[in-house]
Amino acid sequence: MALLERIHLTIVREVDRHGSLTAAAARLNLTQSALSHTIRKLEDQLGVEIWRREGRRLHPTQAGEWLLAVANRLLPQLDHAEERLRQFAEGERGKLRIGMECHPCYQWLLKIVAPYLDAWPRVEVDVRQKFQFGGIGALFGYEIDLLVTPDPLFRPGLCFEPVFDYEQVLVVGPHHPLRTAAFVEPDQIADETLITYPVEIDRLDIYTRFLMPAGIRPKLHKPIETTDIMLLMVAHGRGVAALPRWMVEEYGAKFGVSPVRLGRDGVAKQIFLGCRDADRDLDYLRAFVEMARDHRDAQAEPTR
Template sequence: MAQLERTHLAIVRAVDQHGSLTAAAEQLHLTQSALSHAIRKLEDQLGVAIWTREGRRLRPTQAGAYLLAVANRLLPQLTQAEERLRQFAQGERGTLRIGIECHPCYQWLLKVVSPYLAAWPDVDVDVRQEFQFGGIGALFAHEIDLLVTPDPLYTGGLRFEPVFDYEQVLAVGAGHRLRGLPYVQPEHLAEETLITYPVALDRLDIYTRFLLPAGIRPKRHKPIETTDILLQMVAGGRGVAALPRWLVDEQAGKLDLGAVRLGAQGIAKQIFVGIREREADIDYLRAFVALARDHGDGVGSSVSG
């Protein structure tokens, strides 16, 4: 049985990402014939087929899917380890890679990043909003170093710290029939166009904590990727959206927006920052968490207020 090498994992990942030998070979800086030879040799050494051909594409077998999962988990860790060692050798701290699962929190994050960069001139910041495995998976796989999320997963190896509380409210435009109500009930949205970020319904609080328990669905559901466009749509009377109160209040001075409580008790939420537990003592990570908490003060709005 052959010993797995990093090149084997890189081949498996490249073939999966591109689906064709030509594109995979180009990424790996190999000729197509050299890659074909490496694939045959790997399968011969392992004694099991890794791919099956479907037309011009290669699909992983069961063994190949397992090896691909290993490659997706280990390769980012190896890359990060090499980069960290290079940074240590050159006296650098490197890049803080921040993942964000809270679309509207991007605006808040910008306010944290600016003073952080000023305080830590030897640390760069990279913000990522799309992950191959989701935010938690990206944190485990070392694709990111820190995750901003409203939905922490308390599991071994990760630490989540709350940075601010906020209230989820219904944002409505000028002259909307619901504007001015003390609060809305789920049935109020049965005839509305609900605008949300392009997120699965089971991760949208407006559905899981408000509409679905009451057996209600909006007349229309419209996903919008960008916060600025979403707010413009709401302000223009094209629909309503569930957003943090702090964001609606902040934008009310630029756009004619109103915030209406969701239910008599409102919907309380928290934003958390997650890091890998074994890296909790790294100074520039601790500094970012502390700065995020400082900038969270005054952002959140109490549900009881």
């Protein structure tokens, strides 16, 4: 008989999530004594402690941390496999879980999801932004089925397809001196408060492709999660931001903000949809990619 079974991985995950045997037992529909017995038996069979007790909470040992990582990686894959097989057995289409690594793409996504729901009524759609392992890890870990990202990481087992082109621009308020400029140079941002989404600097194009190559950093960097608040801050002279041109042109009139090209040649970008190679021929996933590509001319600013 195998030492490790699926229930052991589930126990490890639930104890870590809830921090106590009582809460984990309730989640697993077990008595606390039965859960304690299973844990002791597992540790005896493995010959190593999985948890240590600190007060009323359980914390994983080094071996427990490793086993927890295995559980977090394998359990979603098993759940996904069982769900997919159930769908085959019952003739269902399935569930499309979309992960977002592109903060300003929600409005674009809504314009794809709305007709998609009409065209594929037997497909359930879920949109997620937070992942346990990041976007690429979420694909490999079966947390999501499709990743929306402007920065694909090409890895064996994954495929990425561009669905539209756009231009990243500087966004300035109605009284900003750069409002009518044809383009902006990096040193013109050195005294600005730069407002961005809460993303690591090394994944922000205005830094990696515009400011950092010129050795320039803004006076202040202010992360803001909500697009509307970001545009309000810019409109009221509290800073400048970097967003796709199509978004600024769509919402600029509402907030009184304007786009300015980053450098003489601009910063050209693409949005990609990524999925696992094994899923790329699923009809309902393929249909979503094709619908997204059909919308690109209406949503994207052509690169020049």
